[in-house]
Amino acid sequence: MHWMVKWAGAYPVFVEQASGAHFTDVDGNRYLDLCLGDTGAMTGHAPQATVEAIAQQIARGITFMLPTEDALWIGRELERRFGLPYWQLALTATDANRFALRLARQITGRKYVLVFNWCYHGTVDETFASLVDGDVVPRRGNIGAAVNPSETTRVVEFNDLAALEAVLSTGEVACVLAEPVMTNIGIVHPQAGFHEALREMTRRTGTLLIIDETHTICTSPGGYTAAYNLEPDILTIGKPIGGGIPTAVYGFSAEVAERIQQKLSVDHADTGGIGGTLAGNALSVAAMKATLEHVLTDEAYAHTIPLAERWTDGVQSVIDEYDLPWHVTQLGCRAEYWFCENAPQNGGEAVASMDDDLDRYMHLAALNRGILLTPFHNMALIAPQTTEADIDRHTAVFRECVERLLAV
Ligand SMILES: Cc1ncc(COP(=O)(O)O)c(C=O)c1O
Missing domain, CATH: 3.90.1150.10 (Aspartate Aminotransferase, domain 1)
Structure with missing residues (x-):
């Protein structure tokens, strides 16, 4: 690595x-x-409960490309924690974010993703963009980018509501992908009123709000979203939810789920750029259930x-x-x-x-x-x-x- x-x-x-x-x-x-x-x-x-669940599941089969009943419990638990009713599985938070961005572009028919300057959401192409003198440029160290991120991404500084309004009001942005508190460039807290304004502007401009709780799950069992009553359209999280076993989830509101259903063709679901063979495997799901139930x-x-x-x-x-x-x-x-x-x-x-x-x-x-x-x-x-x-x-x-x- x-x-x-x-x-x-x-x-x-x-x-x-x-x-x-x-x-x-x-x-x-x-x-x-x-x-x-x-x-x-x-x-x-x-953690003991996770280790025991892993040992039990490993002996009963690791991956099937079929669900196990643990998935039902997890769906309900994630809804209880984060308030969103529909969930999909991935193996990493990077993937959860990549899939969420694809879905957001698909259902809005819009091209751009908006992120905050110096954010980190995993190795997601659209997010490796920086703001330099008002221009979107490839972030330093960006390896082998397929396109210049100025073609895919809009970037504003965190806490800059005027810049956010200016970009969102163009109506070209499919979604904002944000950590509710920046944690990857040090901890940068939102100023008073930031989240209310972010939600109001995204709603008014038809922009989806994706909240990435992968690190901010440190705030509470329901992350920053539950602690501060955020209302994201989509929520992503990975890393600790399986106690260290690779797993991640992305959840949506009922409205987003319905829009996805209208825009997805089941016939071509296996080549849509979303998912992975091992995503939702029985071992990850068992680890996640034990971790959510007994550890976090x-x-x-x-x-x-x-x-x-x-x-x-x-x-x-x-x-x-x-x-x-x-x-x-x-x-x-x-x-x-x-x-x-x-x-x-x-x-x-x-x-x-x-x-x-x-x-x-x-x-x-x-x-x-x-x-x-x-x-x-x-x-x-x-x-x-x-x-x-x-x-x-x-x-x-x-x-x-x-x-x-x-x-x-
Ligand atoms: C907020 C946030 N989202 C997503 C990721 C990506 O996680 P992973 O590397 O496990 O895919 C990270 C990694 O640091 C992160 O901090």
């Missing part, structure tokens, strides 16, 4: 085994894991969110103690510090405040002291098995890393 070259240090740590909030490397070093597979293991590693529960969040608060308070206390021009912010059981005084309000501001050297120093210094942070920025995610002692250990390590930095 080529991203592994971006971990701090000359080589990635090789894992021997993991359980709960900790893992051990092949040299026998034990780490507190605050990366948790960049949310894929937000359940903690090897209300009780888990009642434990992890206060711990993320404790982590945030600990980091803030060190920032205050050393009067650092840094900032710390939290979203549910996720938190992050920034090397700038005020919280960035959009992706462009976030990128401008990045400091790669400082970032790598903090990551490597923490790793050498037994703590793994999420790579590419300074994010911590709390697992149901993380303890207060783990959090206080992070605060102590953070203080030590800062002291060493200031001593140079």
Whole structure:
């Protein structure tokens, strides 16, 4: 996996085994894991209920291209959590987003997708676009793009309602694909009224709203959507919902489901650019049922969110103690510090405040002291098995890393 070259240090740590909030490397070093597979293991590693369900299902067959009854339970549970009645399965959040975009273009008959500058929604062609001096250009590092994303995509800064209105009012945009809080360029919160305005504008202009909850499921068992009463037309989510077994879902409102039905030809359903042979396989579905039923529960969040608060308070206390021009912010059981005084309000501001050297120093210094942070920025995610002692250990390590930095 080529991203592994971006971990701090000359080589990635090789894992021997993991359980709960900790893992051990092949040299026998034990780490507190605050990366948790960049949310894929937000359940903690090897959660017991999921492991048992996987073992049972593996012995009964892994994939059939036919449903198992677990799918019925999952559909009802996803509706209870996110408020949308119809669900489809994919293997990754990337795929869920790709399929949602295709469906949105198909049923609206419109060409463009709108995303926020410096978003990340997986390896989805349409989303690798940046805003430079008002123009949509390929995002840096975009490998082998089939077309210039200016042909497929409109980009505005997060929290810029005037720009959003200007683009949506053209009537050319099929859908907005958004994380409800940006999490992949650091955590960028929506300003007051942003979501209400986004929903009003998308409805008024006939634009579908796709909310990607893959990371923001850290907010509550129903993600940011349930916690803040969002009303997306389509919702996508992957990563932790199968406890780490590849699986993802995308759900729609009844109205969207009906429009899809009108526009789909069943005769050609197998070549429509949506789906995958292993999507909805029995193993993924069993893992998802066990994870939703027993692991990503209300009780888990009642434990992890206060711990993320404790982590945030600990980091803030060190920032205050050393009067650092840094900032710390939290979203549910996720938190992050920034090397700038005020919280960035959009992706462009976030990128401008990045400091790669400082970032790598903090990551490597923490790793050498037994703590793994999420790579590419300074994010911590709390697992149901993380303890207060783990959090206080992070605060102590953070203080030590800062002291060493200031001593140079
Ligand atoms: C918000 C969001 N959506 C989608 C994805 C894609 O997930 P995957 O790489 O598992 O397909 C990511 C990955 O980081 C993400 O952060």
